[in-house]
Amino acid sequence: MADAALFTQINVATMAPGGAPYGLIHDAAIAVQDGRIAWVGPRADCPAEWRALPMHSMGGRLVTPALIDCHTHIVHVGHRAREFEMRLQGATYEELARAGGGIASTVAATRDATPEVLLASALTRVDALLSEGAATIEVKSGYGLDIGTELKMLRVARQIAQARPVRVRTTYLAAHAVPKDMDGDTYLDQVVLPGLDLAVAEGLVDAVDAFCEGIAFSPGQVARVFERAKALNLPVKLHAEQLSHLGGASLAARFGALSADHLEYATPEDAVAMARAGTIAVMLPGAFYTLRETRMPPVQAFRDAGVPMAVATDWNPGSSPMGSLLLAMNMACTLFRLTPEEALAGTTRVAARALGLADCGMIQPGLRADLAIWSADGPAELAYRIGVNPLFKRIFGGTEC
Ligand code: DI6
Ligand code: FE
Numbered sequence: 001m002a003d004a005a006l007f008t009q010i011n012v013a014t015m016a017p018g019g020a021p022y023g024l025i026h027d028a029a030i031a032v033q034d035g036r037i038a039w040v041g042p043r044a045d046c047p048a049e050w051r052a053l054p055m056h057s058m059g060g061r062l063v064t065p066a067l068i069d070c071h072t073h074i075v076h077v078g079h080r081a082r083e084f085e086m087r088l089q090g091a092t093y094e095e096l097a098r099a100g101g102g103i104a105s106t107v108a109a110t111r112d113a114t115p116e117v118l119l120a121s122a123l124t125r126v127d128a129l130l131s132e133g134a135a136t137i138e139v140k141s142g143y144g145l146d147i148g149t150e151l152k153m154l155r156v157a158r159q160i161a162q163a164r165p166v167r168v169r170t171t172y173l174a175a176h177a178v179p180k181d182m183d184g185d186t187y188l189d190q191v192v193l194p195g196l197d198l199a200v201a202e203g204l205v206d207a208v209d210a211f212c213e214g215i216a217f218s219p220g221q222v223a224r225v226f227e228r229a230k231a232l233n234l235p236v237k238l239h240a241e242q243l244s245h246l247g248g249a250s251l252a253a254r255f256g257a258l259s260a261d262h263l264e265y266a267t268p269e270d271a272v273a274m275a276r277a278g279t280i281a282v283m284l285p286g287a288f289y290t291l292r293e294t295r296m297p298p299v300q301a302f303r304d305a306g307v308p309m310a311v312a313t314d315w316n317p318g319s320s321p322m323g324s325l326l327l328a329m330n331m332a333c334t335l336f337r338l339t340p341e342e343a344l345a346g347t348t349r350v351a352a353r354a355l356g357l358a359d360c361g362m363i364q365p366g367l368r369a370d371l372a373i374w375s376a377d378g379p380a381e382l383a384y385r386i387g388v389n390p391l392f393k394r395i396f397g398g399t400e401c
Pocket of ligand 2: 071073239314316
């Protein structure tokens with residue numbers, strides 16, 4: 001495709017807030033120039049300068065911002081199908097973790113893998129997300145639990161953006177689990193904090209995350225990680241209130257976190273604190289479903305407090321082996337009662353905010369031309385079907401791919 005193009009015969013869900021639902025424009029046109037959106041609006045209003053561009057007629061299809069998966073653990077090797085079988089026989093996720101399975105088994109496999117194997121394995125998962133219209137993916141470390149492997153994971157995450165037309169935001173999650181042979185504080189002192197300094201020096205870190213949970217790190221320990229992140233001028237986010245209420249969400253808010261993620265056990269007070277801090281609530285229905293959680297995240301409290309909700313896959317080999325952002329949207333609606341409009345905002349406009357990105361997630365002049373073109377009549381269809389992919393084309397930085 002040329003550097004500039006005009007898309008016509010489209011209905012556009014701009015996802016710009018405040019106007020029509022989904023920011024929907026019927027019979028619209030989008031002008032793209034130099035990788036950015038130059039103009040969007042009703043086709044009849046399109047200025048002459050854009051009408052002269054090479055025209056791409058899309059046959060009445062739906063255009064949305066390209067999707068954003070703002071919470072994944074896709075750099076890892078191996079699988080945990082055996083644990084799936086054990087959970088079906090009654091073992092819980094926490095029991096398996098405490099017995100040395102869970103995250104620890106993926107850590108062993110990931111430590112052994114070469115960067116080449118790790119990248120090839122991650123790309124199979126990246127390709128699945130791209131095939132559903134994703135253009136930006138967050139990738140966490142956290143299956144190394146030693147400095148060398150955490151850095152190896154982050155380097156591989158950066159390589160993804162060279163190997164595929166996708167944007168990657170990296171998150172340092174060395175505080176994901178406590179390795180067998182150490183106590184939590186020693187691990188922070190010897191691995192998490194010095195590893196963070198090294199990863200930052202190598203330009204590998206866009207944000208810092210931790211797992212605040214009984215089987216992982218206490219709020220006090222997480223605060224130590226966040227203090228160091230703040231000293232390095234890095235934004236933070238947190239796996240909070242997933243299996244119990246430990247105070248992670250309010251801690252995240254206190255540190256002005258980009259997001260707090262999971263949140264099944266969060267309270268209305270947490271929602272108020274998050275709203276004040278501008279912290280996004282990331283809904284991860286794949287983990288809720290996989291672990292057969294029954295406690296719902298307080299969705300209405302988030303709405304009432306004005307906390308925007310993102311939706312992500314949490315793609316990981318243990319609690320959410322989920323390769324579909326469209327399915328995450330469907331589950332967010334059916335399991336958590338989000339509206340289809342909230343679910344789509346959650347994988348576009350709000351997901352961008354959860355990553356601290358201001359240049360994508362909506363279709364507006366000046367933003368990146370990352371678009372998804374769907375064989376669909378309207379945007380509610382994207383969350384409505386189960387396991388159906390209506391993607392027609394993906395536009396990444398103005399280029400069809
Ligand atoms: N919460 C999760 O859902 C994942 N990590 C976390 O802190 C699970 C990671 C795994 O089980 O491998
Ligand atoms: Fe996670």
